[in-house]
Amino acid sequence: DTAVSQTPKYLVTQMGNDKSIKCEQNLGHDTMYWYKQDSKKFLKIMFSYNNKELIINETVPNRFSPKSPDKAHLNLHINSLELGDSAVYFCASSQMGLAGAMNEQFFGPGTRLTVL
Amino acid sequence: QKEVEQDPGPLSVPEGAIVSLNCTYSNSAFQYFMWYRQYSRKGPELLMYTYSSGNKEDGRFTAQVDKSSKYISLFIRDSQPSDSATYLCAKRSEYGNKLVFGAGTILRVKS
Numbered sequence: 072d073t074a075v076s077q078t079p080k081y082l083v084t085q086m087g088n089d090k091s092i093k094c095e096q097n098l099g100h101d102t103m104y105w106y107k108q109d110s111k112k113f114l115k116i117m118f119s120y121n122n123k124e125l126i127i128n129e130t131v132p133n134r135f136s137p138k139s140p141d142k143a144h145l146n147l148h149i150n151s152l153e154l155g156d157s158a159v160y161f162c163a164s165s166q167m168g169l170a171g172a173m174n175e176q177f178f179g180p181g182t183r184l185t186v187l
Numbered sequence: 188q189k190e191v192e193q194d195p196g197p198l199s200v201p202e203g204a205i206v207s208l209n210c211t212y213s214n215s216a217f218q219y220f221m222w223y224r225q226y227s228r229k230g231p232e233l234l235m236y237t238y239s240s241g242n243k244e245d246g247r248f249t250a251q252v253d254k255s256s257k258y259i260s261l262f263i264r265d266s267q268p269s270d271s272a273t274y275l276c277a278k279r280s281e282y283g284n285k286l287v288f289g290a291g292t293i294l295r296v297k298s
Binding site: 112127174175177179181 | 219225228231232233236273286290
């Protein structure tokens with residue numbers, strides 16, 4: 072059974088287009104995340120939602136808009152795509168848990184976005 | 188200066204070698220230090236984590252944190268070709284569950 076799934080796996084699109092990536096987790100977690108991994112493998116958090124509430128919002132262009140319809144889903148919509156948006160986008164989930172607890176994050180398989 | 192510094196490699200070793208992967212970090216207000224392993228075209232998966240300072244061992248893997256020098260290490264004994272992957276060190280922010288990653292080290296174990 073897939074724990075964290077993302078669709079699509081690959082996305083190739085033209086500059087200026089709008090696209091969405093979907094994420095679903097069946098782990099019963101209450102917190103979900105979007106990360107961006109650039110061509111040099113550097114992985115950086117973009118957003119985090121806890122129980123559908125935005126709790127982490129890093130310095131990301133406002134062309135990126137996350138949406139969480141429920142605890143098990145977190146989608147990422149990107150407007151006016153640019154060449155620099157080409158990267159692998161990972162969704163992850165965890166329990167928020169108690170302050171100081173480990174709260175392991177489980178990652179999805181990634182969505183490889185290529186902007187031409 | 189990045190919060191977590193990690194040499195991207197690649198690091199190439201023969202099968203059976205002892206591998207040492209290292210990171211340094213700049214902010215000491217963190218509780219958990221982690222190592223994630225990422226195979227090619229896959230998502231990262233948690234390999235080991237340590238809380239505060241000290242060592243933690245799991246089979247062929249040992250994670251070590253030295254808070255006085257702000258140094259995080261992962262040692263792999265008897266390395267295998269199946270260990271070939273990118274290894275990402277990370278620390279967890281004091282604010283919620285935010286993870287800050289190093290750049291990742293590409294490891295290749297040759298048979």
